[in-house]
Amino acid sequence: MNFDFSEDQKLLQKTVRDYLEEHSPLAVCRDVLESDKPYAPDLWKGAAELGWLGAVIPEEHGGAGFGHLELCLIAEEVGRALAPIPFSSSVYLASEAVLRAGSETQQQALLPKLASGERIGTLALAEKPGIVSEASVQARFENGALTGTKVPVPDGMAAGLAVVAARTPEGVSLVLADLSADGVKREPVDSFDGARPQATLSFENAPAELLGGAGQGWALAEALLDRAAVLMAFEQLGAAERAFEITKEFTLGRYAFGRPVASFQAIKHRLADIWVAIELARSNAYYGAWALSGDEPELPVAAAGARISATDALELAAVEMVQLHGGVGFTWEYDCHLFYRRAKALGLALGSAREWRDKLVRRLDAQSK
């Protein structure tokens, strides 16, 4: 039985944590939230230099050649720091898409730049409110030209490259679009978590190229979402744990009725419940990490389980964080809302827990037949 990370992997995690503690205090997150910056460029540079962006990109393409287990731990630390960088969009989604579906030429052209952070990628699926599905894709791609509007696109302003779902005669396909090309317009949209801002991308006969087989796009997107769900679960786990630690410290230091509020049983029991939710999420996430790293047939179920459990834990931790801080928790000045916003934003990226619960049971059901 070896259901834990290795000592080397934990050591790597510690170096990531140390770096982020120094270079990504919550003030860095707040700075992006309060400005028009789409992300923190210095932090992005640091992440590139330390090899995090190319963690799973092979060395011959300029990556660090770690594995997905290492990437899971990096994701946990990125989540813990609420790092305001397009890490999930570029690493879990765009890079994974190129790695899984890109031709040799596409990989040679893009992977080194994604690994070095010179290019930032994102995945553009949604077009309107409501569940994103194969049927909801209306953008079109024909004769090398992409037309349609995607909103909201996470990190759409930061990215230079988007993997876009579009209709082709063969069905939905994924295409790669250079966002600096003619025919591409982008605009920031007001974002619930302004430290991880969204954008509108409009394509009007913009140049693009197929990524993977024509008509294979939706299956590919689902597979990408599963892989990203595991990594995102670790990011959520990191954020949940940090929210919990801050809340615990606060309630220990805050006095009411002559005693720390953390000594009231109502508060102790809620902290215990958050701890339990985080432990359950951690265990489900580990199972996801195992399935992801070995490309196991269990991945679709494991990813959904990890995603749901992590979303539950982070939402609980963030909601209680505000509540257990009292009035200061409701102020702009305190950091609680950074977690409260991030919790919801991460919970919706890749589809809500509601959608993942549906998917999970459909998958279990298919398995049992």
Next chain:
Amino acid sequence: MDFNDTPEEAAFRNEARTWLEANGELRDPDENAMGVLSERYGENYIEQAKAWQKKKADARWACITWPEEYGGRGGNAMQSVIWGQEEARIKTPAPIFSIGLGMAGPTVLAHGTEQQKTQWIPKLVSGEEIWCQLFSEPAAGSDLAGLRTTAVRDGDDWVVNGQKIWTTFAHIADWGVLVLRTDPNVPKHAGLSYFVIDMHAPGIEVRPIVQINRATGFNEVFFNDLRVPDANRLDAVGNGWAVAITTLMNERASIGGGGGQGNLFADLMQLSHELEIDGRPAIEDSAVRQQIADFYVRRKGVEYTGLRSLTALSRGGMPGPEASMAKLVGAKLLQDMGSFGMDIQAQAGAIGVEAALQQGSWQEALLAAPGLRIAGGTDEILRNIIAERVLRLPPETRLDKDVAFRDVPSGPAS
């Protein structure tokens, strides 16, 4: 990351499996998951359980981690877990030795004299004697140290008077472990001593209590001038609380498990195919899927947490407080699943255990789960434990700590 055994573990597993398959019968995968939880045992369950325990003991499979000199196998904690996993594949009789093997035995081994260990452990291992745990009293459950049953020294004996309650297996037990108040004039934890009693001695009366599921798993036990030899005392006079803690730690570890939902999850998938909502199988209803998914992640979360602690164990570490968490999550999950399994049957859910679908396992789950949420530390006490021992939050304010026990405030006598 992998779920593989080390070569030594694999060899042990193989040896265990070979013996079990040669000497036992594989469990029926469709067996009603609720039998044991509902304490529904067939006829001759005592003879069957004793025979199985003896068979294991004769082949040295009975107590994996216990010393060989008392009939154990002298193995390690990981081997004990592997044995448990393998034995779970086999049809096993009623768990009438669970308290002896899981709690009383480890306590005797930790605190007993050589003479005491030789007297009690081998017959427990070989299934000749059944044990029970007499801790709770009418006025002392969660607050166990508030117990009032007294022991007064008289020559080489102690004379015991008072009452215990909720004692599982007292009606079939040969021996019991119990904590008694030997000094009411000191603060409550300091006035306790720990004893082993012969359940057949005069001065003991056992009265079964019918539970909400109509099973009679537990009992009231009355002591009327019961004489207990001082030789049956474990550890020093006044040191009973420390000994009791050993028992309780072992209790949490042994009832932690996964919350014992058995086949219930598979049953729920099946049920939601068979039943219809608006003319379609219930599983196609999104609200049904939402609920099943929630059960699944809670259940798997507990299961994988177990694998994480096994990993720690396999790497030579100590199991953490996750056993408390497993019971806290698992027992509530059982209750929620029972309720939901009845809900999707709609009005037919109101049919009782005997006549309901799937052998009434939903109704049984709903009736058994409250016991699990109370026994061995209530949900609230487990949250206190997590808050204080794991999270190191301030302890509860106490009104009973530094006063003599006789001066501690109490509710009206019931």
